Amino acid sequence: MSMMTPSESKPIRVLIADDHAMVLEMFKQFLSNLPDFEAQTAPDLDTALEKMDAEGPFDLVLVDLDMPGMNGVGGLSKAIERNGGNPVGILTSNPTAHVVSESLSLGGAGIILKTESLKNLTNEIRFMANGGRYVPVELINRPRAKARDSSGNSSLSEREMTVLALLAQGKPNREIGAELGLAEATVKMHVKSICAKLGASNRTQAVIVARDIGIF
Known part of the structure; x- marks a missing residue:
């Protein structure tokens, strides 16, 4: 029995859902030009869910936080349920600390920022598709709220x-x-x-x- 070489292995199947056509075209064109990626797109959450039912599960699904049907991170839960246990991440521009923590607590694969360079995208997608949880360093290093001081009292007056x-x-x-x-x-x-x-x-x-x- 012959072993499969890396070049013969299956491509990473990615579904990207976003209501901005230009964003979808950019992602799809970029990923489709790479030999080990296969990208599909959807303009809203409902279409993405239908694609997962028909053609999934995908190796990674990325859903835009602000597109129709999402209702905040509620749409992330739906996508996670429909992707057969495979990773689902958030695609957004400037998430609040609340969005980051809630998406991770719901089981999301992480956050990809639309403001990041495309050259980082392939590594981020590979990492998330392989089960990693990715959060950009600038979100981790953001000033976090100081809820309570050392005596246990709120730092707010x-x-x-x-x-x-x-x-x-x-x-x-x-x-x-x-x-x-x-x-x-x-x-x-x-x-x-x-x-x-x-x-x-x-x-x-x-x-x-x-x-x-x-x-x-």
Whole structure:
């Protein structure tokens, strides 16, 4: 019985789902020009799921975080269920810390950034298709939220915790100020401090990070 040489081994079958036609064409053209890859594409989650049912499981499926049908990382769970236990990763541009941690906790194969160079893509895909979990180094090194200090207390002040709770209700600075008897400029200062302490770039991300690390 003859052994298969590497050149005769099966190509890595990749399914890429994204609602931007240019992104799909770029990925497919790049991968299809390589001898050991076979790429297919889908414009939305439903089409990707249908392809997995008909032609899967694929060695790796990459799903765009923001395309129709995804509903955040909820679509990742569906794709994982339908890919027969094979890896499924997220394709995105600038994921929050919450998205990174939740996608990994759901069993995702990792994150591929659309902002990365294509020359890194083949190694990332091989790694994920072989069972590795890939997270770009810049996401790992991002400032993480400091939820609690050494005494076990929240690093946010009591006033900041109150403001954060109102932010979570979607209230603007003016309403928060009226409710707490504070000037709008003071509320802005508290919001800025909350974002800095939680490593968040805006008020929405601050709420997401706070929930992610269990502040409330």
